[in-house]
Amino acid sequence: xxxxxxxxxxxxxxxxxxxxxxxxxxxxxxxxxxxxxxxxxxxxxxxxxxxxxxxxxxxxxxxxxxxxxxxxxxxxxxxxxxxxxxxxxxxxxxxxxxxxxxxxxxxxxxxxxxxxxxxxxxxxxxxxxxxxxxxxxxxxxxxxxxxxxxxxxxxxxxxxxxxx
Numbered sequence: 591x592x593x594x595x596x597x598x599x600x601x602x603x604x605x606x607x608x609x610x611x612x613x614x615x616x617x618x619x620x621x622x623x624x625x626x627x628x629x630x631x632x633x634x635x636x637x638x639x640x641x642x643x644x645x646x647x648x649x650x651x652x653x654x655x656x657x658x659x660x661x662x663x664x665x666x667x668x669x670x671x672x673x674x675x676x677x678x679x680x681x682x683x684x685x686x687x688x689x690x691x692x693x694x695x696x697x698x699x700x701x702x703x704x705x706x707x708x709x710x711x712x713x714x715x716x717x718x719x720x721x722x723x724x725x726x727x728x729x730x731x732x733x734x735x736x737x738x739x740x741x742x743x744x745x746x747x748x749x750x751x752x753x754x
Contacts, residue, residue, distance in 0.1 A: 627669075628668055628669060637667065638696055638699075641663065657691045658690050658691065660692040661694070
């Protein structure tokens with residue numbers, strides 16, 4: 591066992607021990623973040639909260655995660671289904687580069703989930719949170735929900751035809 595003769599020596603030794611464990615912890619948290627996937631076994635809001643929690647842990651360790659990178663991580667964590675793949679492509683191809691943020695993508699995903707599950711079947715639409723502080727990027731969410739808008743219009747037309 592190494593003897594430390596001054597407080598500075600002891601502090602430096604403790605710092606080196608904890609810096610290593612901090613780097614190790616940060617590495618594993620980054621792994622969790624990059625490997626995260628929404629399995630639909632939980633609500634989308636729970637998945638988003640878990641990503642925010644991992645990001646907050648890293649921030650406390652002085653590892654700042656860029657919000658654009660976090661937005662990409664969120665998009666990558668969506669289910670690999672045709673609906674969600676089309677949604678991801680529409681986000682990437684329509685949103686302005688400067689407006690691609692985690693909050694903007696979160697808002698779009700929340701709206702899309704409500705459109706895909708209006709009855710709240712597997713993921714209750716009532717459980718999905720829509721952060722009031724999130725900013726919509728120049729109505730991108732609505733332009734991205736073109737499929738939902740078309741479905742709504744078809745339903746309205748169907749109701750009007752049924753009324754005649």
